[in-house]
Amino acid sequence: MGQKAHTRRTAMAAALLAATVTASLAAGCTGGRDSVDDNRGKPPPRQSQSPSPAESGRGGDSPLAVKIDNAAAARPQTGLNSADIVYAEQVEGGLSRLMAVYATKLPKATGPVRSARESDLELLRQFERPTLAFSGAQSRLMPLINKAPLDGQTPGKVVGAYYRGTDKPAPHNLYLRPNKLLSSAPGADALTTGFHYGAAPGGGQPEKSRTVRYPAARFTFTWSADQARWLVSMDGKPARTTDGKRMAPATVVVQHVKVRGSAFHDFLGNNTPYTETVGSGKAEVLRDGQAYDVNWKRASAADGTDFTTADGKPVNFAQGQVWVVFTKA
Secondary structure (H helix, E strand, C coil): CHHHHHHHHHHHHHHHHHHHHHHHHHHHHHCCCCCCCCCCCCCCCCCCCCCCCCCCCCCCCCCEEEEECCCHHHCCEECHHHCCEEEEEECHHHCEEEEEEECCCCCCCEECECCCCHHHHHHHCCCCCCEEECCCCCCCCHHHHHHCCCEEECCCCCCCCEEECCCCCCCCCEEECHHHCCCCCCCHHHCCCCCEECCCCCCCEECCEEEEEECCEEEEEEEECCCCEEEEEECCEECEECCCCECCCCEEEEEEEEEEEEEEECCCCCEEEEEECCEEEEEEEEECCEEEEEEEEECCCCCCCEEECCCCCECEECCCCEEEEEEEC
């Protein structure tokens, strides 16, 4: 009996130790708030001690997508000129927000980083499990992001990936070090957008300037023959990055899409617009000082977007950065 009691006590002690370790690991995995509330100025939490994807050697074929704040208080932004693609969408209150996609080059820093939206998940399905860097999202949206085929990276998940700058007030001062999330730029093959690059198509019309208006924001693209680029202005002011350089894509796409209400609202009760990027419609492609009226089609979320002329031929973009501005059809 003494030996059995001793064995039973030993087994109970081992079980108790295992339960304690399991509970500790579970607490470390949940970690409370991994995201940053847009209305808080606190530094990003550092509860995670997991190695960064970069330290694990992650480069692969997946691009990095970063949600970029575009409120007036967030300007000038950092690292936008290194992006291969910049998407502009309407958000609450008629304002705009950007998504920068990096594949051929990673800047030292980019931002200010801001929260994700539901329609981002549909847009990002065109890529092979992209990394999405964002400051957080409302609690009802986070489960959808966690289930999406992407690698969501919020502050607190990777030590040293995010930091608060001193140049702007919170929440417009959260920045990302991309090399903490990717070991290297994955390369152009990661841009599975369906875009074609090459010689300009025929049938264009001379275009000096094009403005896209949202209820409380506007973008203007002005052709510069000297730079062979479209100079960006936002809300009537030249758009520059923190290094003083003008934002100047080689190609601008004004894509007319359905913009509807989503099931989500901001903390003021404003409905979050949902930008539908699957379907078909009209678009204008601006390149080389010319404007081309084209059709766009994206059959499913897993597909890229085809831009074609009236006779169905693919429309080539100019080599260099592309801005896609979604506007209500």
